[in-house]
Amino acid sequence: MRRVALLGSTGSIGTSALDVVRAHPGRLQVVALAAGRNRELLKAQCEAFRPACVSVGSKEDADWLRAALSHRPEIHWGAEGLLACALHPDADTVVAAIVGSAGLASTEAALRAGRRVCVANKESLVVGGALMHAAALAGGGELLPVDSEHAALHQLLDGRDRASLREVRITASGGPFREWPLARIQAATVEEALNHPTWKMGPKITIDSATLMNKGLEVIEASVLFGLTADQVGVTVHPQSQVHAMVGFADGSYQLQVCANDMRLPIQYCLLYPEQGPGPVAPYAWEEARTWTFEAPDLDRFPCLALAFDALRAGGTAPALLNASNEVAVAAFLEKRIGFWDIQACNRETLAALSPGPAGSLAEVLDADRAARRHAEGWVRTRA
Template sequence: MKSISLLGSTGSIGVNVLEVIRHFPDRFRISALAAGENIKLLAEQVLEFQPELLSIGSEENAGKLQKLLPAEYADRIVVGDEGNQLVAAHDTADMTVSAIVGAAGLLPTLAAIEAGKDIGLANKETLVMGGKIVMEAVRRKNVAMLPVDSEHSAIFQALEAGRKKDLQKIILTASGGPFRGKGEKELEVVTLKEALNHPNWEMGRKISIDSATLMNKGLEVIEARWLFDIEAENIEVVVHPQSIIHSLVEFKDGSQIAQLGIPDMRIPIAYALSYPERLELELNSLKLSQCANLEFIEPDHTSFPALKLAFTALEIGGVSPAVLNAANEVAVEAFLQSRISFPEITETVARTMDIVQEGSEDSLEDILRADFLARREAARFIQ
């Protein structure tokens, strides 16, 4: 029986993690849960999975949550960033699944690693912001870092077909989002509703916008650089609208190994939870006879500059990836509030990267300071 601490239990990934655990009660149990503001759903999850510890975003929400739970949970509720770190490092957990959205996932994930927990990583921002520090901690504590994102899970699985030292290139696939093929002028007038309407995946609001700008793929490039210890020049991105091939690796002999499957997050989640075993999921099989027309297209860097910004951040190094991420979070939130247009998301990120540059990737203090400064500058540009 594997005990799981789950960060971000009420988000789209968290809900799917619990769906997998629900179907394998003899294999997994929930040790601790953390969520942000969805009090009602968290209360339902607590009553079903009976965690030993739970965290909620604020003291106010903690009070509201307590009213929905039996009295014995009063001393099991912790709050905010500190609460997330306590959940992440909870004593009885064997694995921590980091599914919090955004920069808020960095410190809890580090806390889990320092506590010796294996990590199921769905929070790409952890490696975008602090990739060097995080992976050094993973090696020092000798824990497993298992990817939950479909693309990184695909790479992880494909790499098992060969030796890491023979790896030549990683090829990340991108759906292209809802605006694939649109030009710059067309993107100036797209609506929030259109941006949230992803053609293949059901995702949260923030990641849906990131997919529409291709920033999500840029963040995945940075994540892959650290997760698989590969330089940026050996990472390629292709747009694959069908989302059937989730990513590929190329070995030095020219062989390319791909992982294929239906677009369902329960597949990579289950593999991370059960690795090296595979669980028998009751999902539809991929029918190759219905996949005759698979497309692979070069990304449009003119209409979708976010991907190039991510490669630029990697090239600059230091705290630039953290700045990219922080500015993007602020800009996406502004777009979700209809305060800026769709193209202004990446314009805000680029302007912020020009301003905030000082700091070392070896210093957690520098990374967190850059995150703070980037948010302030991005908010100033938007204002």
């Protein structure tokens, strides 16, 4: 029985993870739930799973939840609440699904405490990848990726002799603007950018998919997770989102991982690894006629992907600078304070203005994060 602390329970990853738990009542048990502002959904989740520990975004929400629940779990709030859930003594597995760099400290703490961490918070690896590995090594924790592409790579590389590896490739749907001309992309509205053709995700991740920054962050994540250089990680646009990753070997051959575009599959893979068995998603139907297409990404129309490769090659805190700037720019776009094309411009200018430093400690990474946010916010103010 794996006992799960779920950080980000009301988001798309969190609700999918709870579907997986429901499908395996004898193998998975929820002991802690953490969420932000969606207290009504969190209340329903608490009543259904009756965790021992719960965290919400604010003290006001904590007081409301305490009065609303029919049972009496520990109730915490804020950053300390995330840590309380991640480090709950009954939890041996943590699903880290808090969006943005806010999930960094709880992910690091869980690894240092020896937990299995199923990381859906790619920013934890993009911003502090070396710190996550160091924490896992120091505490005996285990790091498994929930992103569909990285879970696919984990399956393809598990037990492989790395000397035979030539490259890995992760796939991208191409987002809603894959076939749009540059001028139309530059003028895209918030509503158009949120209309993803394949996945249903939160607004920040959906905008990142429209700019291909999401794929850029995943390139950095793949490098961190599997010890790869920027030249060993590629991106292929695959609009059908059925092939999630490919591994190329020294002899020129490739192996591909294929499954339905349903996040419950990689979540289940991480929660139950190394076992694989039936779950809430139907097996892939090879009897159905289908066509797969593959193409190279256009870096002129999607420059955020190129910026991510630049940050990976620069190393140090460069990925943290890029991630922080992007969070500020995307938030400003969603608030309609800047335009769609301003997202890449803000990110490019922030990387150009701030020199990356070493990323040897959490303090150094967080300092870089704050500096990039200040710079990006100033840049946004000049445009708003």
